[in-house]
Amino acid sequence: MPITSNAFVRSTTIFLLAGAIALIAIVGASVWLAQRTQQNADAILAVREMRAAFGDLRTNVQELETGQRGFLLTNDEQYLAPYSAARDRILPALQNARQLAAAYPAMDAPLQDLSGIIDGKLKELDATVAMQKQGRGTDALAIVRSNEGKVLMDHARAGFNVLFAQADQRLNELGDELRASALALRWVTIVAAIVILLMAGGSVWTVVNYTKDLATSRNEVDLLNASLEVRVRERTQDLRRANEEIQRFAYIVTHDLRAPLVNIMGFTSELEASLPPIHRLIERVEKEGDPELTREAKAVAVEDLPEAIGFIKTSTRKMDALINAILKLSRAGQRPLKPEVIELNSLLRSSTEAIQHQIAEASGAIDWDIHSPPLVSDRLSLEQVFGNLFDNAIKYRDQTRPLRLRVKASAAQHNRILIEVADNGRGIQKQDHERIFELFRRSGSQDQTGEGIGLAHVRSAIRNLGGDITLESMLGQGTKFFITLFPAILRPSSGALQREQQTRSCNHHHDRR
Amino acid sequence: MSNKPEAVTIIMIEDDEGHARLIEKNIRRAGVNNEILPFSNGTDALAFLLGPEGSGETKAGRSFLVLLDLNLPDMTGIDILERLKTNTHLKRSPVIVLTTTDDQREIQRCYDLGANVYITKPVDYDGFAHAIRQLGLFFSVMQVPGTA
Numbered sequence: 092m093p094i095t096s097n098a099f100v101r102s103t104t105i106f107l108l109a110g111a112i113a114l115i116a117i118v119g120a121s122v123w124l125a126q127r128t129q130q131n132a133d134a135i136l137a138v139r140e141m142r143a144a145f146g147d148l149r150t151n152v153q154e155l156e157t158g159q160r161g162f163l164l165t166n167d168e169q170y171l172a173p174y175s176a177a178r179d180r181i182l183p184a185l186q187n188a189r190q191l192a193a194a195y196p197a198m199d200a201p202l203q204d205l206s207g208i209i210d211g212k213l214k215e216l217d218a219t220v221a222m223q224k225q226g227r228g229t230d231a232l233a234i235v236r237s238n239e240g241k242v243l244m245d246h247a248r249a250g251f252n253v254l255f256a257q258a259d260q261r262l263n264e265l266g267d268e269l270r271a272s273a274l275a276l277r278w279v280t281i282v283a284a285i286v287i288l289l290m291a292g293g294s295v296w297t298v299v300n301y302t303k304d305l306a307t308s309r310n311e312v313d314l315l316n317a318s319l320e321v322r323v324r325e326r327t328q329d330l331r332r333a334n335e336e337i338q339r340f341a342y343i344v345t346h347d348l349r350a351p352l353v354n355i356m357g358f359t360s361e362l363e364a365s366l367p368p369i370h371r372l373i374e375r376v377e378k379e380g381d382p383e384l385t386r387e388a389k390a391v392a393v394e395d396l397p398e399a400i401g402f403i404k405t406s407t408r409k410m411d412a413l414i415n416a417i418l419k420l421s422r423a424g425q426r427p428l429k430p431e432v433i434e435l436n437s438l439l440r441s442s443t444e445a446i447q448h449q450i451a452e453a454s455g456a457i458d459w460d461i462h463s464p465p466l467v468s469d470r471l472s473l474e475q476v477f478g479n480l481f482d483n484a485i486k487y488r489d490q491t492r493p494l495r496l497r498v499k500a501s502a503a504q505h506n507r508i509l510i511e512v513a514d515n516g517r518g519i520q521k522q523d524h525e526r527i528f529e530l531f532r533r534s535g536s537q538d539q540t541g542e543g544i545g546l547a548h549v550r551s552a553i554r555n556l557g558g559d560i561t562l563e564s565m566l567g568q569g570t571k572f573f574i575t576l577f578p579a580i581l582r583p584s585s586g587a588l589q590r591e592q593q594t595r596s597c598n599h600h601h602d603r604r
Numbered sequence: 605m606s607n608k609p610e611a612v613t614i615i616m617i618e619d620d621e622g623h624a625r626l627i628e629k630n631i632r633r634a635g636v637n638n639e640i641l642p643f644s645n646g647t648d649a650l651a652f653l654l655g656p657e658g659s660g661e662t663k664a665g666r667s668f669l670v671l672l673d674l675n676l677p678d679m680t681g682i683d684i685l686e687r688l689k690t691n692t693h694l695k696r697s698p699v700i701v702l703t704t705t706d707d708q709r710e711i712q713r714c715y716d717l718g719a720n721v722y723i724t725k726p727v728d729y730d731g732f733a734h735a736i737r738q739l740g741l742f743f744s745v746m747q748v749p750g751t752a
Contacts, residue, residue: 350704408728
């Protein structure tokens, strides 16, 4: 149901395109119709001009006849003036009418007839006027009385009527066409207006719908975000609980392992303490008793027993060291964090104070490049972390070259702080890059004392602060540790400490059966 | 114990028999000959000390020194400590907490509840034996009041 942005673009484009086509069609139709109207109007003017020419011609013919009649009646040259004037004009007027009517084939035949009639009439008129001038007035009147001129004149009138009728008919037709064009233009405009309104309405409807869908989608996204945050919080809570559980487990297990270890150690020592009296007894018996028996007993008492006791003691001591390491780690994890504002620069520099002496001894130097905002974190954890890293840098330096440390801190992506601690020490081979962060694991030649808990502790402490540590290293070239931290640690639920204490005094013992 | 040495009974509440044996051996090595009454759980120890009605009155007039382990199967040593130190008759009897736990908060808690001495059992036996023997020497010079 929601309009996808593609569909939105498609439908909007279709509406706009349809609108554009409609507009072009309307403009085209309007131009065409306007042109037709113009042509119509021109045609009407032409017909009117032609009609006027016909009128002019008729007037001239009448003037001729009027002049002839006056002259014949009065024999006064004065009356001949209209005749003379019309006689000069008539042929050009006829020529003009013919020219104007040339575009109308329908006029051809009547005009042809008319010009024949006018020719005849002109001959009759010229002849009578000439006779009158020569003094043959009676001859001229005789011609008039012959009715020849009247007949010609009647024909001319009829021809003119036909021409006028034709022109008027044509004018009527053109007027109808003109009205039709105007009407068509009006309809085109109305239809166009409707089409444009529809397109605009459709576009508006699509945009409104799309906007509505966008708002709905945004609400849904907001809702999802909110529930996502809740889920993340729940998961974080679960993880924290699981982590506490593991640490408590480690704590209890190591504690319980310690008790039997005390016994093993204790009774082994008791055994050891019982050896001297036995030795003395064997020595005494050796002097007086069965040599065969005492030799066997002596081998057991002097060689086997001390050897067995020695192994038991070494192993127990080792086990005690391991248990202590685990205990230390779990205790560090259980210590409640104390967030405070920490100036990274001074913390890092003071962390190196303890190794200044060794650095000088290794003719080493530290490069500083600290550009980090102050962060809110647990001071003790950070001091332990950097103390450990710097100790390692000293411990595992390459003896063949002067020690060189590089400490960098800067603001990193995703609102984090990145701290790099790089050395030019002996490096760590690739397969050990992850392994050295594990408890009791060490890398390279075992020429330095250590239990293999330093980096395990570092990683545990950093993760406890919500950060992480990784490394890059090339064997024989050096190691670079990357520590990412949040500018502020999440304040652990203040209940963590209380809960721990409660479980310590209850679980501790109940779980112990 | 110097004034009435025989009267002071050492109550050892320790669930680990090995530990109990090692503690006893080393106390004896320090020359302490007082009676040592071992209990392997809290219930029995409290039943003995507080008597059947739980008031502690039955043991009036006797002197006790309690060696207490915190990790017991049936209850925590802290519960026992609390019961003893709030009991009218037994509250003056010295309680020495002797346990594997070396957690600072745990130690503080025991002293808050009235423990007289807190000793962590060293795993290393020489240390352990040494600590117990010193404790024995300490016994021989300390004054233990009788219960009220």
